[in-house]
Amino acid sequence: MPLSGYGDLLRRQSEENTTSFSWDQITPSEKLEWHPCGDPFLCARFAVPLDYTKPESTDKAAIALIRYPSKYKQDDPNWRGPVLYNPGGPGDSGVKFVHRLGEFFSTIVGEEFDHIGFDPRGVGFTLPQVGVLQNGSPEQLLWTVGRPQAVSASDDTLARNYNQYQILGDLAAKRANETARVVSTAFVARDMLKITEAFGREKLQYWGLSYGTFLGVTFASMFPDKVERLLIDAVVDADDYIAGKWMNNIVDADKSLKLSYAACVASTKCALHEDSIEKVSARIDALVAKLRNLPLVVMDEAGSSYGTIDASQVRAGILNMLYSPYGRTAAYLEMFALLETGDGAAVYQALYANASTPSQFTCPAGNESAPVDPFSPPEALPEMLPAIACGDAHPVKTTFEQLKGIFAVMSNKSSLADTWWLPVPCTGWKLTAAEAYRGPWTGNTSHPLLVIGNTADPVTSLWAAKKMAKGYKDAVVLTQDSGGHSSTAALSKCTWKYIRDYFLNGTLPPPNTVCNIESEIFPSDATKPVAKREAYSQEEHARFSRATEIRRRANLSIQPPHIRESRLPIY
Template sequence: MTPLSSVSLLFGFVSLSVVLAQGTSEFDWNSIQPSTNFSWVDCYSGFQCARFKAPLDYSNPENGQSAAIAVVKLAAQAPVSEYGGPIFTNPGGPGVSGVNTVLEAGQFIQSVVGTQFDIIGFDPRGVNNTTPRISFFNTDAERLTFLLDERADLNSTPEALPESWARYQVAGQLAQSRDNGSHLKFVTTADVARDMLGMSESLGQENLQYWEFSYGTFLGSVFATMFPDRIERLVIDGVLDMDAWLANDLGGLVNDTDKTMQWFFDGCHAAGPENCAFYASSPAKIEAALDDIYDSLRSQPLPVFLNSDLYGVLTYDTLRSIIMVALYTPPLFPLLAQGLAEVQAGNGTTLLELLSAVSADGNSTEAVTAIECGDSDPFNADASQLREYMSRINSTFAGMLGMPLMNRCAGWKIHPEHRFKGPAGAANTSHPLLVIGNTADPATPLANAKKTSLSFPGSVLLTQDSPGHTSFITRSTCTRQHIAAYFANGTLPEEGTVCSLDAPLFPTSANATVSESPRSFLELPIPALSLFAGSPGAGGIAKRSSSIKVSSH
C-alpha cells in the first residue's frame, strides 16, 4: 500500500492475531466450489483450503440460500495411528479472519497442542473470504472516508464521543438501507456455532475440539450452552463476560487495563536503565514521564518523517493506540520503552514504525459492528447518556475498548430474533471446559474467567500470572503443558493452578532482545486489538519491512 491516510487499527474487538504488513500470498477462493463435504485443495504454502456450504437461514435450510465458509487447514504431522482429529480456532474480533490467523500462527498453535492435530481456521459468516460478506460501504475509499475521524479514546476530547455517536447513527441507517439481500440478520454468533458443529461433523469429529480466544470465548460459550453434549475439548482463553456482552454493558472491559499498564511501569523500573530505555528512579516517575508525553502531544503533536516510506504525525490518540497494542502484546514492552524515550527527544519514528507494522482485515469495521451489535439487545443510549456512563468507569482507559463498541451499537438497527439471548452456561457438558485467564489482561479481566467457569460446572480455571491479552502472547511453559495435556487426554489442571512466565518481559541482557525463534517482529503472530480507533492523526504512515525483534515464542 502507498501511504495511508489513516491507521486502520479500529477493526475488530479483541483478537488473537492480526494481518501483518507483509500479508499473505494471493489465493482465489472463488476457484473452490462450496460443498457440505470438505474437498481440500492445496493453497498458500503448506496449507489446504476448502469452502464449507452452510444454510444461510437455519430455520429454513431448504430455501436455496447458503453461506460459503472459507476454511484453511494445517494438516497434522504425526503418524496416522496417532491422529487426534481437527482443532478449530477462532481469533476473536468479532470479525477477525480465522484463515489469516492460521496462516500466520497455525504452526505455533500446533506446536502447543501437538502435531497429531489438524489446525482449522475459518472466516466466520460475513468475514473476509467467506460469502456473503458483511459490507455497508461500497468502496474502500468510502470506508476510509467514513473512518477518517475515528478516535481510539472517546475520552480524548469533549467532541470525540458525541461526534462518534452521530457517525454510528448514520452507519446503522446505512447498513440497514444497503442490506438488500437481508444477510445481516444471519451473521449472529448462534449461526456461527451451528456452522462449527456442521463443519466438525463433516470432518468426522462428532464432538467439537476448539481453542478460542477473546470474542472467540463468547462463541465457545454459546456453543457449549447450545450443544453441551457435543464437546470433546473446549478451551476458552481471555474470557468475555457473557452477560455484559449480550447487554452491551461493556465498561468493565477495562477493569484490569491499568494493572497491565502497571506491569510496564514496574517491569521497566526493575529492569534498570541498561535494559529499559524509559527507566526512571521509581515506577511512579515512569508513569509521570508518560503523562508528560501525553500532555505534550495534546498541545503539540509530533511530526515524523523518516523517509518517503515512513512518515506521519504522532498525536495523543495515536499514542494511546500504540500503548494499547503494547498492553495486548507485552513482548513489545522493551520496544515501547525505546519508542517513548525517543519521543522525549523529539523522535517518533519507532512508535509509528510499530503501528505501521500492524493492519487489519478489510471489512472488520463492518463485521465487528454487525456481529456484536446484532448479538446484543437493542441499545438506544444517546451521547449524553454514554458520556455519563463513561464518567463512572474507574480507569484511565475509560474511553477505550468498551465505550467505542457501545457507541457503535447505539446506532445499530438489526437484532435478529434467533440470536443467542442467554443465559450462558450448562449444568453438564460432555467434557468439562478449560478456562484460562491472565492476572492483568487489558481487555478481558480475570473476573470474567472466574464467572464463566462457574457457569459451566466441572470446568477448571487456569490462571496465568502475566499481563497481556490471552495466554497466547507470552511464554509460559506451565500454561502450554496444561493445554497440551488437556487436548491429548482431557486432563484438567488442579483447581487453583497459577502458571508463571518463563522469563521477565524486559530482557536482562543485550543478547535477550532476540526471540528464541529467529523470526523478526513482522513475522510473529501477535495479538492486537482493533476496536480502538487507529488515529487519523497518524496519517501518512506507510507500511514497510522492519528489522524490529522482540522476545516472544
C-alpha cells in the same frame, strides 16, 4: 441470498504470494473438498445454510477454511480429528490466524490433530459479507481514515464517534438488512458443528481466544452434548457482551499498566527508567499533555510518508502495548522517550510504514484488481464488529448523555477508559440477528471446559474467566501469572503442557493451578539462582523450544480492535 457479486474480493491476490492459490478457484461444497494452497496447507469453501431459521431455503453461505494437516491420515487410528480456532474480534480472520500459527498449534496441541482456521460469517473471505460499505471504495477509505480515537483526543471526540456510529447504523439498516441478520455468533456455533460433522466427528474440539470465548460458551450452552474439548482463553464476560456496552473489559488494565511500569523501574535498559512507577507515569502524562497542546508533525526524507502524532495515538499505543507487554513495552517506551525530545520520525516509521497507503485502496493500472494476500483478508470493515456483536446483543438505546455516563463509570475503573471505545458502536445499530443466543451461560457439557485467564490481562479479566466457568459442570480455571491478552501473550511451558494434556488426554489441571511464565519485559542482567527444574521430559523441552522459535517467527499477538499491525517485535 446468492453468492455472486463478491468475485472481486476473492480475485484480489497478493503479487508477493508464492502460490497460485485463489479462493475463487474453489466452488463452495456441502462436503469438505480440500485444495492445496501452499505447502503444507489445504483450503476449502464449505457451503452451509445461509439462515438456519429458514430450513426450507436453499440459499448458502460459503465458509472459508484453512487446514494445517495432521501427520496422520483420517483413516489412521492415531488421527484425533479437527481442532477449530477463533482468534477473537469479532472480525478477526481465522484463516490468517492458522496460516500464521498452524505449525505452532501442531507443536503445542499435537500433530495427531488437524488444525482448522475459518473466517466466521461476515469476516474475511467467508461470503456473503455484511456489505454496508463497498470493499475498496472511496467511502470505505473515508471511514477507515476516520476511525475512532481515544475519547480524550478532544472535547468533541466522543460526540463525533457517537454520530459516526448513528450514521453507520442507519446505512446498515438501508443497505444490509438481510446480510446483517445472518452473521450472528449463534449461527457461527452451528457452522462449527457442521464443520465438525463434515470431518465425520460428532463432537467439537475448539480453542477460542478473546471474542472467541463468547463463541465457545455459546456453543457449550447450545450444544452441551457436542463438546469433546473446549478451551476458552482470555474470557469475555458474556453478560456484558450481550448488553452491548462492553463496560467490564478494562477492570484490570491499570494492573497490567503497572506491570510494565514496574519493569521499567527495575531495569536500566528502559528508555524511561525512573526510580518509581509514579515518575514513569508522570513522564508519559506530560508527553500526552504536550501532544494534546500541539501534535508532532513528521515526514520522511523523500516526502512520501508524512503525518502527525497526537495525544490520542500515544494513549491508544499504551493499550496496544499492554496486549503483548513482553514484546512491546521496551519498544513503545523507547518510542515515547523519542517523542519527548520531539523526534517522531522513527516512531511514525515503526507504526505506519506499511499503512500509509493500504493495499485495498491502491488504484491498479488498467482493469487489474488491487492485490490482497489470499491468507490475509483486507483490513476489518467498520461494520464487521457491530454487525456481529450488536446483532448478538439486546437492542441498545443509549443516548449520548447516557454514553457519557458509561465512560464516567469506566473512568472510575481504569485510567485507560478513554482508549476503550467499544461502548459506542451498538448505540447506533438498529438490526438484530435472525438467531441470537443470550444465555443462560450454563451447560452440563459432555467434557469439561478448560478456562484460561491471566492475572493482568488488560481487556479480559481473570474475574470474568472465573465467573463464566461457574456455569459449566466441572470446568476448571487455569491461571497464568502474566500480563498480556490471552495465554499466548507470554511463554509458559506450564500452560502449554496443560493445554496439550487437555487436548490429547482430556485431563484438567488441579483446581487453583497457577502457571508461571518464562517471558520477561526487560531481560535481567543479574545472575539468577538456579530454579528448581520442573518435571518436563527431554521430549517436552524439545517441543517447547521448537514452539518458542515458531512463535517468535510468527510474531504472535492479538491486536486491539481497529489497531493496525506494525513492524514492532512482539517479544
